[in-house]
Amino acid sequence: MSTNGDRKRAIFSFEIFPPKRDMPIDTVYRALDELTDLEPDFISVTCGAGGSADGSNNRTIEVASAIQNKYHREGIAHLPCIHFTRADVMEMLDKLEENGVRKILALRGDRVAGLTPKEDFHHASDLVAFIRALSKDRFQIFAACYPEGHTEAPDLDTDIRNLRKKVDAGVDRLISQLFFDNEFFYGFLDKARGAGINVPIEAGIMPITNKKQIERMVTLCGATLPRKFQRVLAKYESQPEALRDAGIAFATEQIVDLLAHGVDGIHLYTMNNPYIARKISETIRTLL
Numbered sequence: 670m671s672t673n674g675d676r677k678r679a680i681f682s683f684e685i686f687p688p689k690r691d692m693p694i695d696t697v698y699r700a701l702d703e704l705t706d707l708e709p710d711f712i713s714v715t716c717g718a719g720g721s722a723d724g725s726n727n728r729t730i731e732v733a734s735a736i737q738n739k740y741h742r743e744g745i746a747h748l749p750c751i752h753f754t755r756a757d758v759m760e761m762l763d764k765l766e767e768n769g770v771r772k773i774l775a776l777r778g779d780r781v782a783g784l785t786p787k788e789d790f791h792h793a794s795d796l797v798a799f800i801r802a803l804s805k806d807r808f809q810i811f812a813a814c815y816p817e818g819h820t821e822a823p824d825l826d827t828d829i830r831n832l833r834k835k836v837d838a839g840v841d842r843l844i845s846q847l848f849f850d851n852e853f854f855y856g857f858l859d860k861a862r863g864a865g866i867n868v869p870i871e872a873g874i875m876p877i878t879n880k881k882q883i884e885r886m887v888t889l890c891g892a893t894l895p896r897k898f899q900r901v902l903a904k905y906e907s908q909p910e911a912l913r914d915a916g917i918a919f920a921t922e923q924i925v926d927l928l929a930h931g932v933d934g935i936h937l938y939t940m941n942n943p944y945i946a947r948k949i950s951e952t953i954r955t956l957l
């Protein structure tokens with residue numbers, strides 16, 4: 670008997686990244702051996718925005734295909750379009766479809782130093798519309814959203830208006846940027862629903878694994894670091910295991926609150942670390 674009554678089950682998914690080109694691909698498979706044991710609803714695979722210019726899209730396709738065919742779980746390929754042409758995208762979609770990968774996270778991506786953006790796609794919404802027109806319903810299309818607003822948007826309301834255009838172009842689900850204060854996510858959800866964005870929205874959670882990594886991410890995406898989080902970083906910055914355990918506890922508490930709030934799903938930025946994903950999974954499994 671279900672203990673959830675009629676409550677809709679929340680999705681629990683992971684993000685991983687493929688190893689850099691000069692690293693052996695096997696490292697990601699070692700992580701996947703353990704991550705797939707945790708039975709996430711899907712695993713998404715990041716892709717460097719350099720796209721076909723540096724071949725990083727091939728590794729994304731390879732790893733997403735392995736998730737689908739070797740591990741028999743749902744794989745999602747990230748596709749940042751800023752340095753892609755329409756022909757590149759069509760080629761990538763063909764390869765993914767050949768391998769049974771039918772889920773795409775459609776992204777704009779950020780400029781890569783030394784590369785001139787291609788002219789085919791200016792916003793992620795252009796990519797979403799292109800994939801939808803080309804493939805009709807053969808692909809499920811995911812896209813990104815930003816609880817504190819995207820760093821280039823003048824304010825959250827403008828960003829949400831742009832998000833609505835992206836969703837209207839054919840998005841099926843949204844996954845949020847990482848955040849450390851759930852109140853930002855709840856405020857964003859209210860505004861997004863008020864703006865007529867009705868697709869499911871998964872909350873992106875990144876546990877701290879080390880101080881440098883968190884500081885780099887925060888600089889890149891502009892997420893606010895709450896005081897209690899800063900205290901944890903300051904106290905344990907030179908004790909890697911203590912910082913890791915505090916990070917697991919902090920992320921778990923965030924997730925428990927999000928699930929109690931009834932969110933559509935939790936997307937864990939695993940940083941390819943099965944230990945952390947396992948600890949969090951074990952605690953929250955019965956809450957989904």
Ligand SMILES: Cc1cc2nc3c(=O)[nH]c(=O)nc-3n(C[C@H](O)[C@H](O)[C@H](O)COP(=O)(O)OP(=O)(O)OC[C@H]3O[C@@H](n4cnc5c(N)ncnc54)[C@H](O)[C@@H]3O)c2cc1C
Nearest residue numbers: 715716718747749776777778792793813819822828831846
């Ligand atoms: C879950 C998640 C996964 C990610 N994975 C990757 C990855 O694998 N590889 C990678 O390179 N990057 C990745 N990113 C980062 C992402 O590429 C950057 O945040 C990028 O700066 C924006 O991408 P987007 O798809 O959200 O862009 P968009 O939706 O195009 O938005 C970018 C900016 O343009 C504005 N905008 C959008 N549409 C319009 C419009 N029609 N008119 C005017 N302004 C508009 C928005 O308000 C926003 O400020 C990821 C981000 C998230 C949240």
